[in-house]
Amino acid sequence: MSDIKITPLGAGQDVGRSCILVSIGGKNIMLDCGMHMGYNDERRFPDFSYISEGNLTEHLDCVIISHFHLDHCGALPFMTEMVGYTGPIYMTQPTKALCPVLLEDMRKVAVERKGETNFFTSPMIKDCMKKVTTVSLHETVQVDDELEIKAYYAGHVLGAAMFLIRVGSHSLVYTGDYNMTPDRHLGAAWIDKCRPDLLITESTYATTIRDSKRCRERDFLKKVHACVERGGKVLIPVFALGRVQELCILLDTYWDRMNLKVPVYFTMGLAETANKYYRMFITWTNQKIRRTFVHRNMFDFTHIKPFDKNYMDNPGPMVVFATPGMLHAGLSLAVFKKWAPCEHNMVIMPGYCVQGTVGHKILSGAKVVEVDRQNIQVKLAVEYMSFSAHADAKGIMQLIRHCQPSNVLLVHGENAKMNFLQQKIMQEFNINCYKPSNGETAVIPVTSNLKVEVSIPLIRQCLAIDSMADYYSRHSGEADDAASPGKRRQSEAEEILSVGAQAAIAAKRQKLLHGVLIMKNDSVRIARVCDAWQELGVTPHQIRYTQRVDLPSHTTAPHTHNTTHHLHATLTREFPCESVSVGECQVSVGEVLVRVQPPEPDVIVPQPPSSSSSSSHTSTSAASNHATTLLVSYTHQDETLGCKIMKIIQETYDL
Numbered sequence: 001m002s003d004i005k006i007t008p009l010g011a012g013q014d015v016g017r018s019c020i021l022v023s024i025g026g027k028n029i030m031l032d033c034g035m036h037m038g039y040n041d042e043r044r045f046p047d048f049s050y051i052s053e054g055n056l057t058e059h060l061d062c063v064i065i066s067h068f069h070l071d072h073c074g075a076l077p078f079m080t081e082m083v084g085y086t087g088p089i090y091m092t093q094p095t096k097a098l099c100p101v102l103l104e105d106m107r108k109v110a111v112e113r114k115g116e117t118n119f120f121t122s123p124m125i126k127d128c129m130k131k132v133t134t135v136s137l138h139e140t141v142q143v144d145d146e147l148e149i150k151a152y153y154a155g156h157v158l159g160a161a162m163f164l165i166r167v168g169s170h171s172l173v174y175t176g177d178y179n180m181t182p183d184r185h186l187g188a189a190w191i192d193k194c195r196p197d198l199l200i201t202e203s204t205y206a207t208t209i210r211d212s213k214r215c216r217e218r219d220f221l222k223k224v225h226a227c228v229e230r231g232g233k234v235l236i237p238v239f240a241l242g243r244v245q246e247l248c249i250l251l252d253t254y255w256d257r258m259n260l261k262v263p264v265y266f267t268m269g270l271a272e273t274a275n276k277y278y279r280m281f282i283t284w285t286n287q288k289i290r291r292t293f294v295h296r297n298m299f300d301f302t303h304i305k306p307f308d309k310n311y312m313d314n315p316g317p318m319v320v321f322a323t324p325g326m327l328h329a330g331l332s333l334a335v336f337k338k339w340a341p342c343e344h345n346m347v348i349m350p351g352y353c354v355q356g357t358v359g360h361k362i363l364s365g366a367k368v369v370e371v372d373r374q375n376i377q378v379k380l381a382v383e384y385m386s387f388s389a390h391a392d393a394k395g396i397m398q399l400i401r402h403c404q405p406s407n408v409l410l411v412h413g414e415n416a417k418m419n420f421l422q423q424k425i426m427q428e429f430n431i432n433c434y435k436p437s438n439g440e441t442a443v444i445p446v447t448s449n450l451k452v453e454v455s456i457p458l459i460r461q462c463l464a465i466d467s468m469a470d471y472y473s474r475h476s477g478e479a480d481d482a483a484s485p486g487k488r489r490q491s492e493a494e495e496i497l498s499v500g501a502q503a504a505i506a507a508k509r510q511k512l513l514h515g516v517l518i519m520k521n522d523s524v525r526i527a528r529v530c531d532a533w534q535e536l537g538v539t540p541h542q543i544r545y546t547q548r549v550d551l552p553s554h555t556t557a558p559h560t561h562n563t564t565h566h567l568h569a570t571l572t573r574e575f576p577c578e579s580v581s582v583g584e585c586q587v588s589v590g591e592v593l594v595r596v597q598p599p600e601p602d603v604i605v606p607q608p609p610s611s612s613s614s615s616s617h618t619s620t621s622a623a624s625n626h627a628t629t630l631l632v633s634y635t636h637q638d639e640t641l642g643c644k645i646m647k648i649i650q651e652t653y654d655l
Helices: 076-083 093-113 122-130 213-229 243-258 270-280 287-292 309-313 330-339 358-363 393-403 415-429 456-475 485-508 529-536 560-574 609-624 636-652
Strands: 002-010 019-024 027-031 062-064 089-092 132-135 140-142 147-153 161-167 170-174 198-202 233-237 264-267 304-307 318-322 346-349 368-371 374-377 381-384 407-411 432-434 442-446 516-520 523-527 544-550 580-583 586-589 592-597 629-635
Touching: 002 170, 002 198, 019 161, 019 170, 027 161, 062 147, 076 093, 076 122, 089 093, 093 122, 093 132, 093 270, 122 132, 198 393, 213 233, 213 243, 213 318, 213 346, 233 330, 243 264, 243 304, 243 318, 304 318, 309 330, 318 330, 330 374, 346 358, 358 368, 358 381, 393 415, 407 415, 407 442, 415 432, 432 442, 456 523, 516 529, 523 529, 544 636, 560 580, 560 586, 560 592, 560 636, 592 636, 629 636
Parallel strands: 027 062, 062 089, 089 132, 170 198, 198 407, 233 318, 233 346, 264 304, 264 318, 346 381, 407 432
Antiparallel strands: 002 019, 002 442, 019 027, 140 147, 147 161, 161 170, 368 374, 516 523, 544 629, 580 586, 586 592, 592 629
């Protein structure tokens, strides 16, 4: 029997600064490396002295980041560029793309606005991200000969992942933050029934079971509408990506349905950032968003416009989405300071706030809060409406029931709430449940299993031996009238020896086969990975990038099929060694797909008879404004080929 050791450096009986040190099968792994949003001193970062007095790189085998929220990745540049860790770092592709965006925003707030000096720089953020290796969903990454990791969809925010970690026969699952309920733009978390030795799960809402999502949305819209109708202003603090997309879709749809004219604003640059990354990683969103994205971008809002800080003093009602989400800094705090003294206004907190932040203080009932050494009277209405993308108690129990772990360990929650959930887990599942505090080590005993690998030649040989035994059993009692007993025994021996010789030859002639070993009904075969997925009825997750190219009308053929065939001929000539095929309005080069979309017809406004020549000119000009569109789609594995095809298209059509 061996042990798994877990030491939280952050998020142990606390929310914020997630950083979990794991020792499993002789391997040391760090799960997340976040900062605490409630502190402005050295307490904001994890205390790495718990790990080792020597070199962190020598002690840690790898670091895994679950998602881009700062309480999970905010200390990573500090660890790599200031403490000196140079080992492997793993995260998903969307997390790698979004981490530097939030880290740079945090750096600007800390250094440029608050004047802090002991903080990482912009070059440090860039150098840190260069050390990152990306992981695709359901991809198994072999860190070394013994350690492997696999990512699963976690919901929560774009790119969030749960990780299955295996070392030999031992395994654990780290959930990070996850959501078992789908929302308006992301799907629900999903993982295999992997039966790990240990499940490390967040417990932010350990005692909460949320009411109907539809009721929450209706209540939110009702409160916002009532406030602006009586002339008040509504502040909704949010983080740059995640919950804000959910609420913006909800409010924009409601404003359209109710034909409301009250201005709704968001932080400058928020929509551009969201559109860019949701378009880039559209396969991480839910099915409805993916299905409609090409025809209608759900994130191109009709009623929500960019916010300028000068708008704060504008008279009349308005709704503002401002970052960050806990009122600890930035524009949301500036708007709060301005609007808090007016009782007609309202602030709606849509998610969890850690202790020490202004958001936590006003949710606790504070009527006076100190901000930048200034006392602010809190007279506006304070509402808490949980649109959090964290799993509630029901979701946590659902995940445990599905995963069937041998042990559970709770992190990322408050101690009092953890106590309740801990008892419930032990009673319902009859397994051990741990909740170590920061700096405390939980030792989880696990049973060692012997891993046995069986080669294909050995399987064939065993099957052949079984066939020999079966043959002998069937023929041993039969009489042979056509031959003497001596000749019959000689014939049987020769046949048995022949079968044995074939088995020996099969065992010696080794051949390297690639694929999935399928054993079914006493038969053994190797199948391609894609065929194995299909037999299991599972669709593997795949990241695809899609780039849009609008072709000027003077460069395209008058009919879509002509453009398609011209494109097919060009790509066939450029890629003689690739498989280039043409379909209806589309051309594929290997796994890269180029779809041709025809221009939409113009609506021509009739002109007076006296200006017929002018009308003809107008018609031609209007038609020329619309062009054929090419959509170039490829996986991240085919990014090089996709970019080359984009370059060929640009050169062919003089773009």
